[in-house]
Amino acid sequence: MDAQTLIAKRIARELKDGMLVNLGIGIPTLVSNFVPPGIHIFFQSENGLIGTGPIPQEGLAQARLTDAGGRPVSAIPGACTFDSAMSFGLIRGGHVDVTVLGGLEVDANGHLANWMIPGKMVPGMGGAMDLVTGARRVVVAMQHSAKGRSKVVRRCSLPLTSARAIDLVVTELAVIGFPGGRATLLETAPGVSVADVVAATEADLVVPASVPTMTL
């Protein structure tokens, strides 16, 4: 299993029947492919849709039914649409149960940086700041390292997305939570040891006596 699939499958296990969920672009989008059978998730697209469905069959795309990247999607039965003020009221008002977002850095206190690299990449924050500030649970999906450097850092060097700490970060090596505001190793990926995770992580991790292996 490749790293992205492993991360997406593990995060899909966080989703429970009836939840309103917002997925960011990149690895988070893959999470919708692994929703456990028998449960119904309301996926929100922040451009104004609850009930986002898969990419439509060839020839059935509707130019005014799109995801947040402007690509055609379908809508499942029971879907609904709304304007941007309501879309962000849902997000900021605590009505979104879980948001899954990509990350550039997550620090030892659970702070997330994921919207710009000064001087290099300035795409704008889009909905990321509202999502991290307002969603009930914030889960970050990202590779553990980039160019050999840990993305789970002592302190974010990039501009923060929110002052609010995230709840969980899932990488191809580990699941890390932030109980009491401290990065804590909750699970390791299959075939990965606690020592492997600690060695690959810049932030100091709280390591409980027993760390289970991820169930996928």
Place this chain on the structure above:
Amino acid sequence: MRTTSVADAVAKIPDGASLMIGGFMGVGTPERIVDEIVRQGKHGLTVIANDTALPGVGIGKLVSAGVLKKVIASHIGLNPETQKKMLAGELEVELVPQGTLIERIRAAGYGLGGVLTPTGVGTVVEEGKRKVEVDGREYLLEKPLFADFALIEAFLADYLGNLTYVLTARNFNPVIAMAGATVIVDAEHVVPIGMISPDHVMTPAPLVDWLVVRS
């Protein structure tokens, strides 16, 4: 509401005007009005919108044509030309969190002196803004955002100017219809009064100044 040709509608927009434009990655953007702005070669416009779409699509056409002085948006990441012009100093870009942007527009249209939002507290977004504590939680005071014109794409407009939108093309449109001093609408279909049920009207007719006719 009065009807107008697209050329006459755009002729009402002076150089240097501020425009709110509906659309999310070009979906829900009044493309005919955008094309006419480019054709008439306006200068120094400010655009307030969610994003700048892609080169060749919606607001992306205005960026490429060089008719803009400033963009206030939440995301420009999918239009490399916007980023290039920003970094070259040819285009001023103010980035605003999406939920804050739409609430600033809503505040203007709804007669509010601003909104208090937790979004941006503790980030670079709070720089230069007043913080207000309410019941122990910190918020940023975000001020209302008005524009000279709101350029709207509707799905249905009736003869009076009542509007509906469809699916994800609604996005910023009904909100900017409240905040633009002059509201210009391009509708996919114009229908008789009564075809849109009162409960389904999303923008009430008195908000609409000009409806662009199909030639």
